[in-house]
Amino acid sequence: MREEEIIEKLQRLGLTKYESIAYITLLKLGPSKATDITKESGIPHTRVYDVLSSLHRKGFVDVMQGTPRLYKPVNPEVVLERIKEDIVQDIEALKKAFLELYREVHGEELPEIWTIQGFDNTVERAEYVIRSAKHEVLINTPIEFLELLKNEIKGRKDVVFVIISNFDDIPSWLRADNILLARSGGAPWLMASWIIGDIDYALFFGALPKDKRREKFYSFWAKSPKIIQNYMHWFYTIYFDNSEVIKPINYENLSKPLSLVNIRTLITVLRFAGLPRKAEIVGRLVDTKELIEIDGEIVDYEYTPLTANVTFRYNGKELKVGGIGSYFEDVEGEKFILLD
Structure with missing residues (x-):
């Protein structure tokens, strides 16, 4: 520099x-x-x-x-780390202050979906989703847009990426161990773009704009776990399941423990990692909503367009664990931590 x-x-x-x-x-x-x-x-x-x-x-x-x-x-590391901590604290305080201000003025919570105007603003939001993710990032977008996110993707070796695009070949910057790539089925409607980070943020838009229409471009930004859980379901059942995996993640080379928040991402990883796998699950009992943290082994999984769950062996018994919103399973899983 x-x-x-x-x-x-x-x-x-x-x-x-x-x-x-x-x-x-x-x-x-x-x-x-x-x-x-x-x-x-x-x-x-x-x-x-x-x-x-x-x-x-x-x-x-x-x-x-x-x-x-x-x-x-x-020492620069000491100074910059202190500044980073101060900035993060200030940002969190401002988030709370803005939410309270909005609630006082409008008498309601912030809307769950926002409209973003301008292509450059959409790129910035997509970059933010990748930067802020703690566990996983799901991306379905044409290669032209994916290339705009190159630096952000290369900078994150600590999250799992599941990326679907209209690949002809695999760029070198997408060959990292933590990235799974799938080639789109090819239908134009499959190339609507989704960028989803954990269950915190999601960005959606349609066809990419021509240069002269960049300022008139619109995308949609969501911050709602319930909505994003539906987006994740559609990402897998509509896009991923109709695509061809051309590069799996290299599970053995990933740092452990490995934390994920989406049951379908977990099962996708397990397909390449193999079973059984020692794991920790954080979630709630479906019947009582009691918060639980359990250690055991994932020994099987079920994956269909309608259902996704794992069989978890715990204290000599087996539990069915699903994702957020589960009601057929025994446990509603909020975080899945693979230990080996």
């Missing part, structure tokens, strides 16, 4: 341009006098002490007392 880009990113984190230059200079020089920092960085001598004092207040610089006084850069 070029130094100009680093300065720009530091400014986005709240540093001024001079503060960014001073911190980079200290990383190069190590503990230094103010005069040395001025000489190396070009920051005016009349400004350098104010700049260094501000960096000290913001936690980027330690002051080493003595004659002469030295300024030492704080």
